[in-house]
Amino acid sequence: MTLSIRNMVCDRCKRVVREELEKLGLTVGRVELGEVDITNIPSPAELAVIRQMLQANGFDLVDDKKQALVEHIKILLINEIQHLKGERQASENYSTFLERKLGYEYSYLSNLFSVNEGHTLEKYTIALKIEKVKEWLRYDELTLSEIAWRLNYSSVQHLSTQFRQVVGLTPGQFRKATQVDRRNLDALFIKKSGHPDETE
Template structure:
């Protein structure tokens, strides 16, 4: 089995699009998840070129560099944790990343900072703030419920972090008419 890492594959719709592309090209796969495709067999050079061209045409990119693959895994784990898991974080983020990726957190942190010009913590906060924006836009949960769902220690802490990142209070953001959310792959 061979694992391919794909940049910008950050949502379930992305997974479906990549799956359709693989099926269209007749490429057998074992599994697909955010940012990763596990294939039954290695691709020929020609198959890889065609896949890369097709993925690029729809906004994705194959990642060959081992360092960039690790970065993409970090991003996808954080995106999955913040946007798609309904459970609160049982371990701290550094423990989770180290356990999942089988690397020392200091290595992961340094690599991420070098390659992305931001820290893992700032990336995690940016994802959480985007999730807060989404939940505020849906207007189904109170700020207290949002704080609890995203594992904030208090509403005040969430509000302070939200204002620090966006320049707006959560209530002011909620009252805005124009769209202020960013696509996940642009964070």
């Protein structure tokens, strides 16, 4: 059985979910961002325990197909932008990439994402890209031109303008700053309840 899990955005998340499920006595197979295969089919009572454990660790079970699709969108974008998986063709923008990978028109994916997440897919993509730009600026190993190209910006000016709008500093000012404003990927958007991926 495959469990769809919300907020699994990094390798540490995969490790925590695997360890916690194994503590519950479940046999865990494949663990990917957003999905875990278990060999046994849990009863409703066991699913409630699994959900409680996941929530205690900042995750949650995804019960409906539309929410699972939204999580799949997030995972694809995180893999491409943060983990540089390279499934997106160099000339392909992110909307075309999502259409190709998921088999739905971008307008449907975008509307579904907005309804389920409370913010636009474009805003989420920009937030992921800006966090990656911050990381690369901190390491000071890439030029702005290289960063712009790797993240599919049309120009360095476009990257710089978007960065300044989101962060409040130019990339150069950020590179020189001593305090770094980096955010966890699972906390890019926070709802009043304090759970990641929720908006006010």
